[in-house]
Structures are given as C-alpha cells and as structure tokens.
Amino acid sequence: MKKLLTALALIFGITVGVSACAPAGPVGLEADTIVIDVRTPEEYATGHLDGALNIDVQSPDFAAQVSQLDPEATYFIYCRSGNRSGQAMSQMANMGFGDMTNGGSVDEASATSGIPVVKN
16 A cells, blocks of 8 residues: 555656646736746846746745745746746645746746846
8 A cells, every 4th residue: 555655646746747847838927926936046146037036946944935925826936947946836736826837947937928037
C-alpha cells in the first residue's frame, strides 16, 4: 500500500510539474492581477516585470510570505524558465490559491502580459 501511495504521489508530482512549467497563452492581465517574480533577489535586480512582487520560491519563508496574500486574487507568476513558477504555483495551490497563470520566463511573461522589464 505504501509503495502504491508513493507511486501515485510521484506520478501526480510529475504531472503537476510538467503541466505547470508551460507558459500560458496570452492572458490580457486584468488591472487587479498580482504579478509575482519567484526568482532570487539577485535575479530580480537584473530585470523584472514592472510592479512585480519578488517572493523567492527557494526562500525558507516563501510560504509565510505567500500566506500574507489573498488566495481569492488572480496571480501571474514567472521565473527564469517557468520551472520555479510551476513549483510556486504547486505550493500556492496546496495553500488554497486557485487563480494562477504561469508566465514562464521573464521575457515570455513580458511578451504575454505586455508589462515591460525594468531594473531597480
């Protein structure tokens, strides 16, 4: 039974990871959509979508930071390639967030959303 549950968990994890990695098509972001960059602060400083929050998915306090957000809001999440944004979306889904779009990489997210990349 334990092997079956482990196998199911692995299959589910792989399925979520693969589907969450692909950037979405054009979303025409609504004005109230919250944009989140889940890369490191160093990566964020090299260029990020204008107005994006920086919440590093690899940070030990990622869940604590995300728990301060409204789970009913709409989120557009991106990283360097779409992988970490998929991981973030999986964690956020487990926390009760539902309306999320994976923007993929910074460049893909900018092209999809129409939001320019800026540096601080």
